[in-house]
Amino acid sequence: MTRLRLDHLVIAVRDLDAATADYAALLGREPSWRGSHPAYGTRNTLFRIDNTYVELLALGGGKRDGRWAGELSRFLDEHGEGLYALALGVDDVEATAREMRRRGLDVLDPADGSGTDEATGARRAWRNAQVRVASTHGVRLFFIQHYSPAEALPPAPIASAAGGRAVRRIDHLVVLSPEMEVARQLWGDVLEARLALDRTFPERNARILFFRLDDITVEISGGAVQTQEGLGKRDRLWGVAWGVEDLSAACARLREAGIETSGPRPGIKPGTLVATVKGERTHGVPTLLIEHTPESFRPESRLPQGAAYDRALERRSFALTALDHLVLATQDAEAGAARWRDVLGLGTRQIVTPEGTHMRLADIPAGNCFIELVQPLAEGHRIARALAERGPGMFSLALAVDDLDAAVTDLRAKGVPVSDPEPGVWAGTRVARINKSAANGVSIQLIERP
Numbered sequence: 011m012t013r014l015r016l017d018h019l020v021i022a023v024r025d026l027d028a029a030t031a032d033y034a035a036l037l038g039r040e041p042s043w044r045g046s047h048p049a050y051g052t053r054n055t056l057f058r059i060d061n062t063y064v065e066l067l068a069l070g071g072g073k074r075d076g077r078w079a080g081e082l083s084r085f086l087d088e089h090g091e092g093l094y095a096l097a098l099g100v101d102d103v104e105a106t107a108r109e110m111r112r113r114g115l116d117v118l119d120p121a122d123g124s125g126t127d128e129a130t131g132a133r134r135a136w137r138n139a140q141v142r143v144a145s146t147h148g149v150r151l152f153f154i155q156h157y158s159p160a161e162a163l164p165p166a167p168i169a170s171a172a173g174g175r176a177v178r179r180i181d182h183l184v185v186l187s188p189e190m191e192v193a194r195q196l197w198g199d200v201l202e203a204r205l206a207l208d209r210t211f212p213e214r215n216a217r218i219l220f221f222r223l224d225d226i227t228v229e230i231s232g233g234a235v236q237t238q239e240g241l242g243k244r245d246r247l248w249g250v251a252w253g254v255e256d257l258s259a260a261c262a263r264l265r266e267a268g269i270e271t272s273g274p275r276p277g278i279k280p281g282t283l284v285a286t287v288k289g290e291r292t293h294g295v296p297t298l299l300i301e302h303t304p305e306s307f308r309p310e311s312r313l314p315q316g317a318a319y320d321r322a323l324e325r326r327s328f329a330l331t332a333l334d335h336l337v338l339a340t341q342d343a344e345a346g347a348a349r350w351r352d353v354l355g356l357g358t359r360q361i362v363t364p365e366g367t368h369m370r371l372a373d374i375p376a377g378n379c380f381i382e383l384v385q386p387l388a389e390g391h392r393i394a395r396a397l398a399e400r401g402p403g404m405f406s407l408a409l410a411v412d413d414l415d416a417a418v419t420d421l422r423a424k425g426v427p428v429s430d431p432e433p434g435v436w437a438g439t440r441v442a443r444i445n446k447s448a449a450n451g452v453s454i455q456l457i458e459r460p
Contacts, residue, residue: 013202013415014098014099014100014153014201014202014203014223015098015099015223015224016062016096016097016098016099016180016183016223016224016226016228017062017063017097017098017099017154017156018056018062018063018064018065018097019062019064019065019093019095019096019097019180019183019250020065020067020093020094020095020096020097020150021033021064021065021066021067021091021092021093021094021293021294021295022067022068022082022085022086022091022092022093022094022294023066023067023068023091023293024068024086024091025068026053026054026055026066026068029055029066029068029091029293030044030055030066032291032292032293033055033057033064033066033293034057034169035264035267035268035269035291036177036252036264036269036287036291036292036297037057037059037064037166037176037177037252038168038169038171038172038175038176038177038260038263039057039059039166039167039168039169039172039176039177040166040167040168040169041055041056041057041166042056042057042058042063042163042164042165042166043055043056043058043125043127043134043163043164044127044128044129045125045126045127045128045134046070046125046126046128047070047078047123047124047125048070049123049124050070050077050078050079050123051069051070051078051079052067052068052069052070052078052079052082053067053068053069053070054066054067054068054125056163056166057166058163058164058165058166059165059166059177059178059179059180060165060178060179061179061180061224061225061226061422062179062180062226063163063166064180065097066293067082067094068082069082069083069086077118077121077140082094089294090294091293091294091295092247092293092294092295093183093247093248093249093250093294093295094150094247095150095151095152095247096149096150096151096152096183096228096247097138097151097152097153097154098151098152098153098154098201098223099153099154099155099156100153100154100155101155102155103120103137103138103139103153103154103155104120106139106153106155107119107120107139107153110141110153110200113199113200114145114200115141115145115146115200116141116142116144116145117139117140117141117142117153118139118140118141118142119139120137120138120139120153120155121137121138121139122135122136122137123135123136123137123138124136132162133158134156134157134158134162134163135156135157135158136154136155136156136157136158137154137155137157138152138153138154138155139152139153140152141153143244146196146245147187147189147192147193147196147244147245148243148244148245148246149185149196149245149246149247150247171263171266172263174255174256174259175254175256175259175260175262175263176254176260176263177252177253177254177260177299178253178254178255179225179226179252179253180226180250180251180252180253181226181227181251181252181253181300181302182220182226182227182228182229182250182251183226183227183228183229183247183249183250183251184229184231184248184249184250184251184296185228185229185230185231185245185246185247185248186231186232186245186246186248187230187231187232187245187246188232188233188243188244188245189232189236189243189245190217190219190230190232190233190236191236193219193230193232193245194208194219194230197219197221197228197230198221203221203222203223203228204221204222204416204419205219205220205221206220206221206222206227207219207220207312207320208220208320208321209314209318209319209320209321210234210318210319210320210321211234211316211317211318212234212317212318212319213316213317214234215233215234215235216231216232216233216234217231217232217233217234217321218230218231222419222420222423224418224419224422225419225422225423227423230245231248248296249295249296249297249298250295250296250297250298251284251297251298251299251300252297252298252299252300253300253301253302254299254300254301255301256301257273257274257283257284257285257299257300257301258274260285260299260301261273261274261285261299264287269287269288269289269291270287270288270289271285271286271287271288271299272285272286272288273285273286273299274301277300278315279306279311279312280305280306280310280311280315281302281303281304281305281306281307281308281311282300282301282302282303282306283300283301283303284298284299284300284301285298285299286298286299287299302425307424307425328411328412328413328414328416328417328420329411329412329413330409330410330411331410331411331412332378332379332409332410333378333379333407333408333409333410334379334380334408334409334410334457334459335379335380335381335382335407335408335457336379336380336381336382336404336406336407336408337382337384337404337405337406337407337408337453337455338381338382338383338384338402338403338404338405339384339386339393339396339397339400339402339403339404339405340372340383340384340385340402341385341397341402342385343361343370343371343372343383343384343385344361344372346372346383346385346402347361347372347374347383350374350381350383356374356375356376356381357374357375358372358373358374359373359374359375359380360372360373361373363387364435364436367435368386368387368388368391369384369385369386369387369391369393369435370384370385370387371383371384371385371435372385382408384405393405405453406443406452406453406454406455407452407453407454407455408441408454408455408456408457409454409455409456409457410456410457410458410459411456411457411458412458413458414431414440414441414442414456414457414458415431417442417456418430418431418442418456421444426444426445426448427444427445427447427448428442428443428444428445428448428456429442429443429445430442431458434457438459438460439457439458439459439460440457440458441455441456441457441458442455442456443455443456444456
């Protein structure tokens with residue numbers, strides 16, 4: 011089963027039009043989608059941001075499907091508006107449902123769903139499987155597999171008045187738990203989210219667990235010591251922290267929109283700045299804005315402060331294991347390989363043209379790594395563009411990692427732009443590329459070998 015990711019979060023609202031206007035002001039973005047689910051009896055507004063999307067969900071006309079409209083109606087009656095559910099993205103919802111049942115979750119049978127954009131008539135389709143809240147200790151979860159391509163849901167346009175002051179991403183979600191060990195078991199052992207932090211603050215009688223879903227953190231918060239009163243009580247989805255690039259500017263934008271904030275002020279983690287959004291326009295969701303400064307990515311900023319201590323053993327989410335190879339652009343792989351042989355005495359292991367790559371590659375061993383000469387076979391290829399701009403020579407370097415998925419997740423959490431993992435040109439490898447802007451102009455490729 012592939013590692014779970016946060017596909018989107020769902021906020022239950024009573025008045026969809028009012029909530030849409032409020033979240034457009036809060037996020038500094040226009041909606042990506044205004045839709046309806048006739049089969050469910052619900053309507054929604056979606057805002058796709060940099061690392062996920064946000065769904066405002068309200069009751070609509072038509073059939074009141076018990077799984078969706080009925081459950082939403084009960085939630086609004088009992089709890090009012092607020093953070094309602096988390097959708098965990100999967101590649102195969104049927105296989106995920108089977109595996110999660112084997113692990114003890116009560117997963118309903120997967121069912122097809124679809125939605126229609128009210129403005130454009132565009133349609134999106136998916137298949138999802140709900141999990142009964144009794145087996146997640148109160149947290150509403152469902153697994154979702156999208157049939158429609160990602161581009162079917164366009165990014166939420168940044169409002170002209172917001173500019174660089176808009177919300178960029180979700181930084182973390184907060185779940186309140188009266189039984190922290192039960193929550194740790196659910197998120198760590200059953201859902202297999204990566205536990206990045208288990209920290210206790212004795213002076214506040216508090217404990218937090220940080221679980222990573224790609225570059226989004228699920229923060230489980232509860233007491234440092236288990237109380238008898240908390241046993242058997244439910245966990246609760248509680249709040250959201252939105253990531254912004256310039257917190258002072260974002261707060262000024264919100265004040266211009268009539269939304270009150272407290273802050274900016276230093277966050278608990280050194281190097282962060284935070285501000286609390288006040289008032290009713292968050293529709294029942296405790297809301298924080300957070301800015302990470304370069305200091306917040308330093309190793310010492312992750313250390314416990316004061317009397318706080320970590321329960322989990324410190325470990326890196328991934329490790330760089332070697333310089334794997336250097337990539338050099340060339341007009342002619344055979345001639346280039348001959349040159350390396352004649353000048354430096356380096357022989358060539360193989361010269362290949364991998365299917366579908368539009369490249370001819372020469373593999374030249376050089377001590378504990380190798381040199382990869384790349385000859386482009388198509389005009390529009392990125393290597394061809396580099397040759398046209400700079401001529402032959404150094405193109406990129408490849409660093410081997412022990413866990414590519416963990417590396418991508420960790421780097422994104424630090425604000426480093428890195429591509430999704432994909433198959434490499436060498437058999438069995440997977441690669442991801444770090445944007446040159448984050449590496450002083452150097453093109454870096456992370457590679458994982460079997």
